[in-house]
Amino acid sequence: MTINDLRCDGCGRYLASPDETVRFTFHPGVPELRDDSGLACSPCWSRLTAGHDRDAEPGCCASCPAPAPRRQSLHVRRSDDPQAWRLCAVHAVEFLNSLRTVTPKLDPATFRFPGQ
Numbered sequence: 001m002t003i004n005d006l007r008c009d010g011c012g013r014y015l016a017s018p019d020e021t022v023r024f025t026f027h028p029g030v031p032e033l034r035d036d037s038g039l040a041c042s043p044c045w046s047r048l049t050a051g052h053d054r055d056a057e058p059g060c061c062a063s064c065p066a067p068a069p070r071r072q073s074l075h076v077r078r079s080d081d082p083q084a085w086r087l088c089a090v091h092a093v094e095f096l097n098s099l100r101t102v103t104p105k106l107d108p109a110t111f112r113f114p115g116q
């Protein structure tokens, strides 16, 4: 593990203590493409997931009423919480593009889920 692994994916701040660190994991409906290296400080996690309703209707986007079928959505969860929520393409791109480690940024016009 390098020092880079301990920086917040939102603001880039060095995360010194596990208490202020939220680990998160996400995949685009294809478990082999899971990324479980997400790290954020608590304020950034709140900002990144603002508007995400973790108790949204199953099969729906957590951020809007759009359907979010299993292989056409981004599945997001905190590493310490087994309950994931789903994001439609629009909100998946918004979420991913707000992560510092996602480069180059995704183009919402051409974005497709790999399982689509």
Ligand SMILES: [Zn+2]
Pocket: 008, 009, 010, 011, 012, 013, 040, 041, 042, 043, 044, 045
């Ligand atoms: Zn942060």
Ligand SMILES: [Zn+2]
Pocket: 061, 062, 063, 064, 065, 066, 087, 088, 089, 090, 091
């Ligand atoms: Zn949505």
